[in-house]
Amino acid sequence: MPVPQGEWGAPLLTPLLLISALSVSAQVSVIVDREVNAKLGSDAKLNCKVKTPDIISQVTWQRKLSPNNENFLTYSKGEEPMHLTPFGQRVKFLGNGDLGGSIRIPNVTLADQGTYLCIFTTFPGGTKEAEIKLVIQVPPKITLEPTEPVLSGPSPSPIAVCRAWAAKPAVNITWIFSEARYISEENSTNYENGTVSTCSQLVTVPLPGHNGRNVTCVVSQSDGKSMESWSQTLTIQHIYYAPEVKAKVIAKDDGTIQLSCRADCNPPATEFLWKRDEMDLPDNEAEELGATRLLSANTWKGYYACVAGNEVGYSSGYIYVQTVTVPGTCNVHYIPLILLIPSLLINIYVAVIHYRNKKRERYRNSECCLRFRSNCTPILRHIQRLGCCGEDHAEAPTDDAGNATLSVQRSGSSA
Numbered sequence: 360m361p362v363p364q365g366e367w368g369a370p371l372l373t374p375l376l377l378i379s380a381l382s383v384s385a386q387v388s389v390i391v392d393r394e395v396n397a398k399l400g401s402d403a404k405l406n407c408k409v410k411t412p413d414i415i416s417q418v419t420w421q422r423k424l425s426p427n428n429e430n431f432l433t434y435s436k437g438e439e440p441m442h443l444t445p446f447g448q449r450v451k452f453l454g455n456g457d458l459g460g461s462i463r464i465p466n467v468t469l470a471d472q473g474t475y476l477c478i479f480t481t482f483p484g485g486t487k488e489a490e491i492k493l494v495i496q497v498p499p500k501i502t503l504e505p506t507e508p509v510l511s512g513p514s515p516s517p518i519a520v521c522r523a524w525a526a527k528p529a530v531n532i533t534w535i536f537s538e539a540r541y542i543s544e545e546n547s548t549n550y551e552n553g554t555v556s557t558c559s560q561l562v563t564v565p566l567p568g569h570n571g572r573n574v575t576c577v578v579s580q581s582d583g584k585s586m587e588s589w590s591q592t593l594t595i596q597h598i599y600y601a602p603e604v605k606a607k608v609i610a611k612d613d614g615t616i617q618l619s620c621r622a623d624c625n626p627p628a629t630e631f632l633w634k635r636d637e638m639d640l641p642d643n644e645a646e647e648l649g650a651t652r653l654l655s656a657n658t659w660k661g662y663y664a665c666v667a668g669n670e671v672g673y674s675s676g677y678i679y680v681q682t683v684t685v686p687g688t689c690n691v692h693y694i695p696l697i698l699l700i701p702s703l704l705i706n707i708y709v710a711v712i713h714y715r716n717k718k719r720e721r722y723r724n725s726e727c728c729l730r731f732r733s734n735c736t737p738i739l740r741h742i743q744r745l746g747c748c749g750e751d752h753a754e755a756p757t758d759d760a761g762n763a764t765l766s767v768q769r770s771g772s773s774a
Contacts, residue, residue, distance in 0.1 A: 387411040387481055389489035396582045399497045399527075403464045407477035407491070410458070413484040418460035421476040422446070423490075428476065432462065446471075469495050469527075469552050496582050497554055499523035499530050503576045503591040509565045510671065511600035517544070517560040518569070519593055521576035528580065529555040535575040539563055565598045570625055601672035602628050606665045608680055611653070618652040620665035620676060628667040635661040 388410045397403035409415065420432040431447035434440045440452040454460035460477055472495040478488040502522045509516045523530045534543055541563040548556040561574060572595050579588045602624035609617045622628040632639070633652045650667070659680050666675045 387413060387479070387484040387487045389477060389479055389487050391477055391489040391491050393490070394492045394494060396494050396496055396584070397464075397467050399469065399495055400466055403467045403471070403493055404453070405462050405464070405475055405477070405491050405493065407454070407460045407462075407489065408458050409460070409479040409481070409487065411479070411481055411484060411487070413481035415458070415479055415481050417480040418452075418454060419476075419478040419480070420447075420450070420460075420462060421478065423474040423476065434460065464493075467493075467495055469497070469554075471495060472553075494582070495527065496580075497525060497527035498587070499526035499557075499578055499580065499589075501576070501578050501589055501591055503593050505593060505595070505597045506560075508597045508599045511565050511567050511598050513564060515542070515562050515564050517562050518565055518595060518598070519561040519574050519576070521559045521561075521578070521591070523557045523578045525550065525554040525556055526580060527554045528582070530557050531579045532557055532559040533577045533579070534559070534561050535577065536561060536563070536572075539569070539572075567598060567600050567623075567625065569595045569598050571595065596625075599625050599669075599671050602667040602669060602674045604665055604667050604674045604676035606663060606676035606678045608663075608678060616654050616659060616680070618654065618663055618665070618678070620650045620667060622650065622667035622669075622674070624667070624669050624671070624674075626669050626671075628669045630668040630673075632666040634664045634666070637662075637664075 389407065390410060391405070391407045395403060395405060407418075416435065418434045419430060421428040421430050429444060429446075431444045432440055432442055432450055432452060434452055434454065442448045442450065449465060451463045451465070452460075453463055460479065464471055472493055475491045475493060476488050477491065478486055480486050500523070502524070504520050504522075506517050506520060509518055519534075521532055521534075523532060529547065532543070532545060534541065541561055543559050544562055545557065545559040547558070550556075559576070561576075563569070573592050574595060575590055575592045577588060577590045579586055581587075602622035605621045605623075607619050607621070609619060611617055618633065620631055620633070622631075628650070631650050650665075662677070662679050664675050664677050666673055668674075
């Protein structure tokens with residue numbers, strides 16, 4: 360019986376054979392992870408296996424390069440893997456040649472990032488391949504540092520700098536500074552090898568109360584699948600301010616009195632000057648005890664001033680000491696004038712003292728200034744606000760050739 364002819368005269372057997380061949384070829388599928396993330400210096404495993412009833416004759420691994428792909432490893436069942444390039448010498452073949460062809464790349468570098476091809480050669484199906492994208496993640500090197508000393512005042516200033524060096528992908532930096540109003544200023548530096556250095560400044564109105572408080576920098580990095588965070592904490596100690604001086608008097612058991620001068624300032628006061636009635640206290644009438652003076656009875660009465668100074672400036676504290684004789688005794692006692700007289704006289708006296716203080720202020724300031732330093736301008740007069748990430752950055756991770764070129768691309772933002 361003759362073979363039936365189609366409408367176009369071709370035997371019906373031909374399309375049946377083509378359909379059968381396509382069906383067999385369609386049964387060959389290569390299964391891979393489309394994207395693999397690995398941290399710099401870790402081992403990267405590229406999984407690859409095939410699903411097919413065909414006979415597997417060879418497994419080939421390639422890297423997609425320009426202009427041509429590079430074969431770096433081949434494996435045939437019953438033989439040892441062939442490492443075809445210096446890169447291939449690093450790679451370990453994990454497959455068995457039947458259905459598995461996975462590899463492991465040890466101690467990955469940025470140069471290992473790219474697209475890889477896993478190719479199975481089968482019979483009679485031919486070759487079948489799949490791509491794997493290897494992405495190298497570089498954790499940041501984090502530093503948190505205070506700025507140069509900052510003067511307390513009404514103007515916002517940076518007080519802390521957090522840097523995340525040479526990360527891939529770029530990181531996000533946030534701050535924790537409880538019960539304080541602040542903003543952040545951020546910029547970044549991009550490198551040709553794909554890493555990014557990010558720098559963030561914490562900017563606030565610096566206050567004396569900020570000293571002793573903690574500020575925390577939180578650095579977050581995401582690979583698109585998971586998030587990893589790091590944090591560092593710094594105790595603020597570099598808000599500088601001029602002394603706020605308070606003077607007080609303490610009676611001693613030996614019949615003397617001690618004048619105490621307390622200076623609240625940062626850095627600590629390094630210079631103290633005691634005066635009575637606008638005159639320096641003679642050394643032979645008092646024992647110098649740093650911020651205190653120990654006085655004998657015949658020098659008690661008078662108007663006392665303590666002047667304290669640090670690198671920022673100076674300030675004064677005042678007290679008036681009066682000697683009185685208590686009836687029925689021969690003892691002489693001291694008390695501050697404010698406790699000695701009735702309330703009406705207190706108000707009058709305070710008003711007089713206030714007037715005298717105002718009148719003497721110009722004299723005191725000039726004399727104290729000359730006494731402490733020849734130049735009356737405070738040492739810490741102005742803090743220059745520099746760029747956050749300067750050229751003195753840490754080196755970026757290098758590729759196999761040791762190249763790490765800095766790009767001039769930068770960005771800045773404020774939150």
